[in-house]
Amino acid sequence: xxxxxxxxxxxxxxxxxxxxxxxxxxxxxxxxxxxxxxxxxxxxxxxxxxxxxxxxxxxxxxxxxxxxxxxxxxxxxxxxxxxxxxxxxxxxxxxxxxxxxxxxxxxxxxxxxxxxxxxxxxxxxxxxxxxxxxxxxxxxxxxxxxxxxxxxxxxxxxxxxxxxxxxxxxxxxxxxxxxxxxxxxxxxxxxxxxxxxxxxxxxxxxxxxxxxxxxxxxxxxxxxxxxxxxxxxxxxxxxxxxxxxxxxxxxxxxxxxxxxxxxxxxxxxxxxxxxxxxxxxxxxxxxxxxxxxxxxxxxxxxxxxxxxxxxxxxxxxxxxxxxxxxxxx
Numbered sequence: 001x002x003x004x005x006x007x008x009x010x011x012x013x014x015x016x017x018x019x020x021x022x023x024x025x026x027x028x029x030x031x032x033x034x035x036x037x038x039x040x041x042x043x044x045x046x047x048x049x050x051x052x053x054x055x056x057x058x059x060x061x062x063x064x065x066x067x068x069x070x071x072x073x074x075x076x077x078x079x080x081x082x083x084x085x086x087x088x089x090x091x092x093x094x095x096x097x098x099x100x101x102x103x104x105x106x107x108x109x110x111x112x113x114x115x116x117x118x119x120x121x122x123x124x125x126x127x128x129x130x131x132x133x134x135x136x137x138x139x140x141x142x143x144x145x146x147x148x149x150x151x152x153x154x155x156x157x158x159x160x161x162x163x164x165x166x167x168x169x170x171x172x173x174x175x176x177x178x179x180x181x182x183x184x185x186x187x188x189x190x191x192x193x194x195x196x197x198x199x200x201x202x203x204x205x206x207x208x209x210x211x212x213x214x215x216x217x218x219x220x221x222x223x224x225x226x227x228x229x230x231x232x233x234x235x236x237x238x239x240x241x242x243x244x245x246x247x248x249x250x251x252x253x254x255x256x257x258x259x260x261x262x263x264x265x266x267x268x269x270x271x272x273x274x275x276x277x278x279x280x281x282x283x284x285x286x287x288x289x290x291x292x293x294x295x296x297x298x299x300x301x302x303x304x305x306x307x308x309x310x311x312x313x314x315x316x317x318x319x320x321x322x323x324x325x326x327x328x329x
Contacts, residue, residue, distance in 0.1 A: 115163055115276070
């Protein structure tokens with residue numbers, strides 16, 4: 001009976017995540033004015049792409065530019081790039097950035113055409129410096145708790161996106177910045193990137209999931225060492241610890257981690273989108289419970305892919321020795 005209840009709850013969660021399948025995203029006002037993260041199909045080599053991307057970075061003090069969201073098209077249709085863009089504040093997490101990210105996450109979550117998301121920075125040398133301490137200093141003490149709660153909830157929502165999300169860490173990811181990256185499914189860092197939960201230096205603790213997600217990523221003892229000593233590690237050490245999946249040599253344009261994340265998104269995109277979403281749900285839910293319950297969760301997720309047109313397309317493509325064309329149906 002308990003297993004049945006869990007399955008029903010899981011199915012309800014899945015239906016909520018896949019509602020409004022045909023809804024068109026409403027983020028046109030936030031999209032880039034130029035092909036910042038788009039792919040140049042006429043000249044697809046990485047160096048040309050990197051130069052193009054670096055050349056059109058935008059810097060602005062206008063709050064509406066704090067976050068830039070781009071839905072890629074052409075061969076990269078299905079990839080969404082979410083770019084942090086607060087150069088003067090080192091992408092620090094402000095009230096406005098939290099609001100804009102909430103709106104972006106909500107729209108991405110409801111768009112069934114999205115197959116993967118890349119969270120990156122548009123500011124060279126920085127991913128996110130954590131909380132906006134200048135803004136925090138102006139808050140009344142009674143405002144701090146609610147704001148931290150809202151930031152924590154945002155990062156949780158980010159991690160709960162039904163499709164894979166990759167953090168491309170091309171620069172410093174400290175405090176809340178690393179907590180944001182920890183909520184992503186996969187992390188890729190430049191060798192020169194700096195990462196750490198350094199809140200103890202300010203006589204506080206990580207408040208947006210760091211004390212929970214870091215131990216799950218690298219183990220309890222190592223997480224304690226990094227948090228207690230406010231240690232900062234580079235991309236190479238982070239990869240050794242298991243904090244990031246890949247560490248790559250930084251390039252001249254400062255977006256090597258982003259380019260590697262884009263490559264990975266292109267590997268994910270051709271796979272069955274419903275299957276990928278169900279695999280993420282099964283892993284995320286199953287890792288928190290005992291094996292028996294986890295297997296029941298996997299069974300419930302598997303049952304969701306059986307009646308899909310994509311599953312039949314996959315079988316037909318295998319039989320006909322051709323590449324499958326999945327539609328998320």
